[in-house]
Amino acid sequence: MADAFRAHCPRCDGVRNCIIHGAFDQPWHVEDGRNFMEGQTDHKLVQCAGCETVFYYKSSWDSEDCDYESHPVTGVPISAYPKTIETYPIPEKKSHKPDWIWSIGQIDPQLYRILDETYKAREINSFILASVGLRTAFDRVTEFLKVDVNLTLEQKVSALLASGFIGETEANTLRVVTDAGSAAAHRGWAPDEKAFKVLIATLEQFIYRVVVTGKAALDLTGVIPPRPTSPKKKPKPAP
Ligand SMILES: [Zn+2]
Structure with a gap:
């Protein structure tokens, strides 16, 4: 021994x-x-x-x-x-990682890897990379929930809202998460630590509810709208 x-x-x-x-x-x-x-x-x-x-x-x-x-x-x-x-x-504890993150490794290893890298980026104040990580993590959760992968991130938020999976307030904050990640990726925008805290707290609550407790995921079958015929382009608003 x-x-x-x-x-x-x-x-x-x-x-x-x-x-x-x-x-x-x-x-x-x-x-x-x-x-x-x-x-x-x-x-x-x-x-x-x-x-x-x-x-x-x-x-x-x-x-x-x-x-x-x-x-x-x-x-x-x-x-x-x-x-x-x-x-x-x-x-x-230095990485701000909630303890339940460990259990995600058994539920969805890919999501765990994304979150793990996101927390590591945050730990060294790499907020651009961490914001892109949040957006990627959100995208992975929607895939885990079997939302159509061809939708844009904004459409995915709307699909979750339409299915009653998230409420209006949560939809708005999740839109900020996806916007922030996009702005960080494409326009080099970086949130400061305070702004990042709000973004990650929103995503953590969402992930904890739908992935870790898994209650909502069971109700979702047949509720998410089917794949649209022209999924990648959003319809242009009427002039
Ligand atoms: Zn120990």
Whole structure:
């Protein structure tokens, strides 16, 4: 049986007992005749014993980074090398990702990938990419709900509204999500963090309701309008 040790789980975001599935310790040294430097990097593939998330854990030290202390009783100087700990992925809470996002991986892996990349973009303040991600995620949800893929995004919002799947208010905010993604993709527009928060909150509520709880999806069969004959072009409004 593998050893248990304690590490900071990136999903629970706390120190947990973990199972080591693999480990590799890599000592190193550099010398050029005058100077000598050494250190060690310990790599581990571990699994949280609580939430079962598997992650990479790295612990490293080197001789350039040294703390000098003295023994509390004898006063003899002791040198200690503090260890730098890193995990991949980094703790989830920093990425603003709601915990239910994890369950989407089992429901629709493609949607999970889109959302995961969207949160990563947001984390590094890449709001253009994150906005395009929101729009792509919305499009993927409509596909998951079997809305005609040939409709424009705006028509998809209207189809969801017509089917009673979303209300007028939600339709308006989802139109902003699709507009924002389009403006970011085609006109280089970027929302600031505050604007982005509103957009993602709207999409999160929509996804949580229709994909995670899945209640509305069951009612949808036969309600979404059939594919129109000329789907890609919107009819021009009368002059
Ligand atoms: Zn955990």
